[in-house]
Structure formats: structure tokens, C-alpha cells
Amino acid sequence: MTILVLGEQHGGKVKDSTLATLGAAAQIGGDVHLLLIGSEASGAADDAKSIAGVSRVLVAADAALDHELAEAAAPLIARLGADYDHLLFSSTTTGRNIAPRVAALLDLAQVSDIIAVEGPDTFQRPIYAGNAIATVRSTDAKKVITVRGTAFTKAERGAGSAEVQSVDAGVNNDKSSFVSMDASESERPELTSAKIIVSGGRALGSGDAFHQYIEPLADKLGAAVGASRAAVDAGYVPNDYQVGQTGKIVAPELYVAIGISGAIQHLAGMKDSKVIVAINKDEEAPIFQVADVGLVGDLFKILPELTEKL
Incomplete structure (x- = not known):
């Protein structure tokens, strides 16, 4: 049985x-096997070949795949999938965009957003916003799967010695083109990989209050x-x-929910x-049902004191 994983890379x-x-x-x-695509793929191959469990790194270093x-x-x-039994994608923006087309x-x-593996053709995935878990079995000869990263232990770097192989991209894309990207820059950890959030x-109540009260605590x-969707929509x-x-x-080691009803x-x-x-002033807020530690009170009084004591 062979598995192809689409790798995502940044900065080598x-x-x-x-x-x-x-x-x-x-x-x-x-x-x-791990597939890396784009003009930066060759640089990331050095990192990829040392990852535990990877026997081969395929590199399609074509700028058309940037x-x-x-x-x-x-x-x-x-095209490459003809030689594989399983095609795996991360359940990220990139993976969720590419996998359905494949x-x-x-x-x-497609089997989407799996959180557990029961066998080569049987998986668990959340449904109804995670309130129920479905066990699904695919009878297709090949499996196209997206994986919820927070549910699985990460493969270790430095514990492997995979061979690196170049593949011909053969890209002929006349349907779309990259125009621009407006990405926010931050010195803080990336949200989906952070240990504390x-x-x-x-x-x-406002963006100014968010920056004044939330960010100092996060920095400490x-x-x-x-943020919650309500804060983003506002x-x-x-x-x-x-x-x-x-x-x-996300599934960090510590998640601090402030002024979020749940x-x-x-x-x-x-x-x-x-x-x-x-932390919420409403003691009946649903967030307290899943919280390990709950503090009922005015966040505008609690947060400055908490930040100062850290």
C-alpha cells in the first residue's frame, strides 16, 4: 500500500x-511519499527528507505551481495518483482547495476532515459542528482524504532519511492566475500551530479594546x-x-477564551x-461547560490585573 501526501512549505x-x-x-x-510543489520545493526538500516515516520526497519545482x-x-x-492507494491533504485552506478537484x-x-484512522478504508470524522462523530468506510479503489491536523501526532523531523526524486510537473494552467496576496505579518506564533492561544x-466592544486588553496578555x-466569529464580523x-x-x-496546550460566550x-x-x-461575566455562558478553569467577572478589571501579575 502506498500513500502520497501533499506537502505545504514556507521558508524552506x-x-x-x-x-x-x-x-x-x-x-x-x-x-x-511526500510531494512538494512550486519553485521553493527544492529548498524544502532538505527538511522534508529528514521527516520520520517518509520514504521518498517528490519535488515538482515548477514556478507554475507557485x-x-x-x-x-x-x-x-x-496524474501521480495513478500509482498510489491513498492521497492525503492537510485540512487547510490549501488542502481543502486542491483535494476536491483531485x-x-x-x-x-472524498473523505473529508478525518480525526481518526480505524483501518486503511475506515475513518472517523466530525459532523454537526463536532457534536457527533461519524465512522465512514470508503469502497473506492483509491482514497482522497483531508486530515484535521489537530487530531494527529506530528511526524518528527530529523528522524528519517528519505530519497529525493524530481518529477515533471507538466503544468498547463489556463484557468487561473495569481494576482496578489495581502497577508498580515506578526511576530506572534501562527494560530494553528501555537501552543498557547x-x-x-x-x-x-471594539477593536481598540481588543488590542488594549488581549494583546498584552498574549505577549506575556x-x-x-x-477571536470569535462575532468579534471578526464586528x-x-x-x-x-x-x-x-x-x-x-486549533488544539493548543492552553486556550484562554475572554468574553466569548461559547x-x-x-x-x-x-x-x-x-x-x-x-473569563466571562455571564456565569451561565456555554463556554464554562467545556472550560477546565472558569472565572466569572468583568474582563476589563480582570485582564489588566492578570497581565500585571504574569
Whole structure:
């Protein structure tokens, strides 16, 4: 049995989301190959070949594959997929964009957002915003799967010695082109890979209050900053801060929810966190049902004191 994992990289390093997907591949079992695409792929291959469990790193170093456009990447992956039993993608923006197109090209039914492996053809995935877990079995000859990274142990760097092989991209993309990207820059950890996350909700009341109260605490803790959908919709912070079913799925060691009521949509994105601390003036807030530590009170009084004592 052979498995192909689409690798995502940045700055010459394989992303943590891909390491988690490789962890899922290890549970499925078999010979695992990692595909890197784009003009920076060759640089990331040095990092990729040392990852535990990877036997071969495939490098398609073609500039036409830069920015991971699905219209360019999917035909290549579908072509390579003829030699594999499983095609795995991280359940990231990139993976969720490319995988369905690959599945369509191969005429397969995609298995989305798996959180556990019961066998080569049987997986668990959350449904109804994580309130129920479905066990699904795919009878397709090949499996196209997206993997929820927070559910799997990351493959270790420095514990492997894979061979590196170049592949011909053969890209002919006349359907889309990259125009520009407006990305926010931050010295804080990336949200989906952070060990500590401090999130704020609509109770902050404004973007200025969000920056004044949430960010100093996050800086003291060395944490990433997140937000509820209500805070994002109100314009307090950008969309990429959003944690939840329609935002980012996270599972840090510590999640601090401040002024967040705990709607199902938000809980679906963070309830797998190891320790959850909730601060809210409403003692009946749903967030307290999943919190390990709850503090009822006025966040505008609690946060400055808490930040000062850290």
C-alpha cells in the first residue's frame, strides 16, 4: 500500500500541518511519499527528507505551481495518483482547495476532515459542528482524504532519511492566475500551530479594546491571538484571527477564551484544547461547560490585573 501526501512549505520548511498529515499516513500504514510543489520545493526538500516515516520526497519545482493554485496542482496530483492507494491533504485552506478537484478528476468520493484512522478504508470524522462523530468506510479503489491536523501526532523531523526524486510537473494552467496576496505579518506564533492561544469575543466592544486588553496578555504568555466569529464580523480583528467551524481549528496546550460566550460554532474550533480557561461575566455562558478553569467577572478589571501579575 502506498500513500502520497501533499506537502505545504514556507521558508524552506515543511509546515506543521503537513507533519500532522504524515502522522495520519503513518496510522494508515504503508510506503509514504511526500510531494512538494512550486519553485521553493527544492529548498524544502532538505527538511522534508529528514521527516520520520517518509520514504521518498517528490519535488515538482515548477514556478507554475507557485501559490498552490488548485487548477495547476490538481492535474499533476491526479496524474501521480495513478500509482498510489491513498492521497492525503492537510485540512487547510490549501488542502481543502486542491483535494476536491483531485477527487473529481479521479472520479472518487472524498473523505473529508478525518480525526481518526480505524483501518486503511475506515475513518472517523466530525459532523454537526463536532457534536457527533461519524465512522465512514470508503469502497473506492483509491482514497482522497483531508486530515484535521489537530487530531494527529506530528511526524518528527530529523528522524528519517528519505530519497529525493524530481518529477515533471507538466503544468498547463489556463484557468487561473495569481494576482496578489495581502497577508498580515506578526511576530506572534501562527494560530494553528501555537501552543498557547488567547482569544477575545464580542464583549471587548471594539477593536481598540481588543488590542488594549488581549494583546498584552498574549505577549506575556508568548501566545497567538484568536477571536470569535462575532468579534471578526464586528470588525475588531482580521478574518485570519477567527477560531471556529468556519474559521481555524486549533488544539493548543492552553486556550484562554475572554468574553466569548461559547456558541457551538466556536466550540467546534477549540474544544480539543488540552486546557481551556474561560473569563466571562455571564456565569451561565456555554463556554464554562467545556472550560477546565472558569472565572466569572468583568474582563476589563480582570485582564489588566492578570497581565500585571504574569
